[in-house]
């Protein structure tokens with residue numbers, strides 16, 4: 001992975017070493033890098049590869065409400081979040097699916113809503129210095145009519161996902177306090193500026 005990259009003439013990959021492939025994949029890559037002053041240096045960078053992800057803001061524009069999930073996130077808990085119970089937009093890894101198929105699957109697994117038309121918002125690298133993942137961002141309406149199941153995630157995967165419906169303006173106010181997940185903050189701000197709740 002990465003040995004055949006040729007898009008950037010200032011980068012020559014020399015070696016890719018697999019460090020771990022336990023759940024996701026950690027590699028260290030050695031490459032020559034040409035700096036802006038023309039000199040070359042050898043650099044080594046670790047990359048954590050979990051595949052790509054997708055996330056979706058479910059909104060009820062008429063009632064000015066959104067549907068989020070709450071679940072335990074150990075990496076946040078171990079890094080200072082008081083209880084690790086994060087409020088997030090629904091989402092997950094693409095696995096073998098394309099992004100739109102994956103977000104429909106994740107939305108239904110996690111929230112129980114079978115969504116109709118989705119809006120593609122943007123794609124973004126969430127942690128580009130260390131994590132390869134691109135996240136595909138979406139939005140879609142939800143309503144009582146879109147309920148197709150209970151949601152809650154896949155119990156077999158150890159998921160235990162609570163549904164949390166919030167007033168949109170209260171959610172915006174909670175950015176930085178009750179809502180501290182990056183993808184969720186990005187979708188809330190998009191929704192207020194250019195999306196379904198823009199005034």
Ligand SMILES: Nc1nc2c(ncn2[C@@H]2O[C@H](COP(=O)(O)OP(=O)(O)O[C@H]3O[C@H](CO)[C@@H](O)[C@H](O)[C@@H]3O)[C@@H](O)[C@H]2O)c(=O)[nH]1
Pocket residue numbers: 023024050053054055090091092093094106135157158159183
């Ligand atoms: N056993 C085990 N299970 C794991 C491990 N890491 C993750 N899992 C499980 O793998 C499943 C992944 O669920 P998804 O819904 O596909 O992904 P997610 O964790 O919700 O979100 C991912 O994508 C988001 C983008 O929308 C990312 O924001 C998020 O960080 C993550 O990569 C979850 O059941 C999770 O508990 C691990 O090390 N060991």
Ligand SMILES: [Mg+2]
Pocket residue numbers: 090091092093106110
């Ligand atoms: Mg998920």
